[in-house]
Amino acid sequence: MVRMDLSALLSNIILNYLDFLIKMDKGGFMILNAANPYRPGAGRVPPELAGRSAVMSEYESLLSTVTRDQMGDRPWIISGLRGVGKTVLLNQCSREASAAGWVTIKIEASGSHSLGSQLANETYVALRKVAKLPEKVRKSFREAFSVFKAFQINIDPAGAYSFGFDVQAASGQADSGQLATDLAELLQSLGEGARAAGIGVLIAIDELQEADRDDLMALNVALHQLGQDPQPVPVIFIGAGLPSLPAVMADASSYAERMYLYRSLGLLDPEATTDALVTPARREGVTWGEDALEQVLAVSQGYPYFIQACGKHVWDVAASRTINAEDARLGIARAREEVDAGLYMARWERATNNQQEFMKAMAADNDEPSMVSELATRLGKPQTTLSMPRRTLIQAGLVYSPRRGQLAFTVPGMADFINRVLG
Ligand SMILES: Nc1ncnc2c1ncn2[C@@H]1O[C@H](COP(=O)(O)OP(=O)(O)OP(=O)(O)O)[C@@H](O)[C@H]1O
Ligand SMILES: [Mg+2]
Structure with a gap:
């Protein structure tokens, strides 16, 4: 009897041990299977928007003040080096404005298209969405539809823009052929529509340093004019670009230095870098060992794009739920290779x-x-x-x-x- 119990006990222990080994293996296996949270690339939403809480809370308070008071505020310029997260930030601002029910117009300036035609295209997209909103909101924008039509006809006479209902082009508004005047009138009428609907308008332009100097001058004049109203319409403007952008804007109009609120995006400090790496992993039940983290902190130097590349490659090579120094060494080497070839060598060779x-x-x-x-x-x-x-x-x-x-x-x-x- 005693013998039988002992062998049953032994087989039980062996079975439990095997079960334990299988679970361990699964634990190790899961990090290979779990979706990699890191997002190296251009404009890709990072799993954690690290180190940007100051600028985001400033923006969020602007968004709520403008909505509450129904009055616009100073336009913003956000500048920073390549890959620090300007596009990501601008997209987050747009998402939050859209979530608040705002009309959002976002473009990426380029040397090959005029700012006027890009704005006409994206305003059309935004107004088509307004046209689908309940009758009450749509009615608030009645005038804006007409002013947009006048603006668009001047810029793109052959363009076919339809809203599913009849819109007559406004006469004497946004039809002068001068971008500065027409843009000011378009923004004014969009803002008035938004005010009547109790919302606001966000205009966000990425890579603004790429725009033509004359177009920038027109943009400055239009925003300047908007801001001079005793009760400026609820429009928020954000332009983003390289560190040269403040100088480019000032070169187009000298008062730009005083008109815009300038914010610069820098590299992430060690605390924010840690947050960018550790928080997304923690959500998946994965821990960064201290040695591993130290290595990425040292090589990435707070550069958001490189942080995401390291995070991605280290995750890919990690063999267990605790990322160790060897995982980091291997992953960093791969990240370095990818970034060297894709970011630096490509530019060098051109x-x-x-x-x-x-x-x-x-x-x-x-x-x-x-x-x-x-x-x-x-x-x-x-x-x-x-x-x-x-x-x-x-x-x-x-x-x-x-x-x-x-x-x-x-x-x-x-x-x-x-x-x-x-x-
Ligand atoms: N605050 C952040 N925390 C963590 N990762 C970030 C953060 N901001 C950006 N990233 C990551 O950095 C990379 C570059 O971001 P983004 O494309 O927005 O930079 P950019 O400043 O617009 O660059 P460019 O000047 O080349 O247009 C992306 O992989 C993005 O996920
Ligand atoms: Mg960008």
Whole structure:
């Protein structure tokens, strides 16, 4: 009897142990199967919008104040280096405005399309949505539909824009053919419609530094005019772009310096970087070991795009629910390879020999801005011969001038790449 019980007990222990091993294996296996939360790329929504709570709460309070008071406020300019999260932030602002029932118009400026025609296209998309709203809201925008039609006819006479009901183009409004005047009148009528409906209008323009100088001047004039009303209509404007954007706006109109509220987006501090990595993992029941985290903190230098790339690759190679130092080492190497090839090498290869030589000279300053006079000495060339590569590199969006006589890379880590890989 005793013998039988003992063997039953033993087999029970063995079965339990096997069960335990299977569960352990599943635990390890699950991280490979669970959806990878990290999102390296352009404009891809990160699993955690880390380090942006100050600017987001400022925006949220603006959104609620404008809705409550039914009055517009100063337009915003958000600037930052490539890959720090401007597009992601702008999209979050748009989503929140849409969720509050606002009319949202978002465009990405480009050198090949005029700001006027891009705004006409996206305003049309926004107004088509308004046309589908309940009769009461739609009625508030009656005038805005007509003013839009007048605006659009001037910009795109052949365009076929329909709302499913008859709209007569307004006469004497938004039909002057002057973008500044017409845009001001369009925004005014959209704002009046929004006010009548108890909502607001968000205009968000990404990559604003790409727009034509004349278009920027017209935009500045229109926003300036809107802001001069004793009771400005409930319109929020946000323009986003490279660190050169404030200077580009000021170059188009001198009062731009005082008209816009400027906010710059920087690299993430160690606390925000930790949040960007740890919080999404925790949601999936995965922990970052301290050593692993330290490694990503050190290599990513708070660069959001690189943080997402490291997160993704480390996750992909991790063998258990606790990410360890070896997982981090392997994943970082893969992330580095991907970012080097996709972000840095691609830009380097597009540059001419002259531009490459210029960038190499800049890289000697690491991530600090370079003095143009110093670059001339370094290259052993007269300063005047540098104006060509300087100008074309600025036009290509690879470098910008943080101050007079200085130049810096627009992509974080570019200098490091040049020194590390191209030596
Ligand atoms: N606050 C953040 N926390 C974590 N990850 C972020 C954050 N902001 C952006 N990212 C990630 O960084 C990457 C780049 O974001 P985004 O495309 O918005 O940058 P950008 O500033 O618009 O770049 P570009 O100047 O090239 O247009 C994306 O992978 C995104 O998920
Ligand atoms: Mg962007």
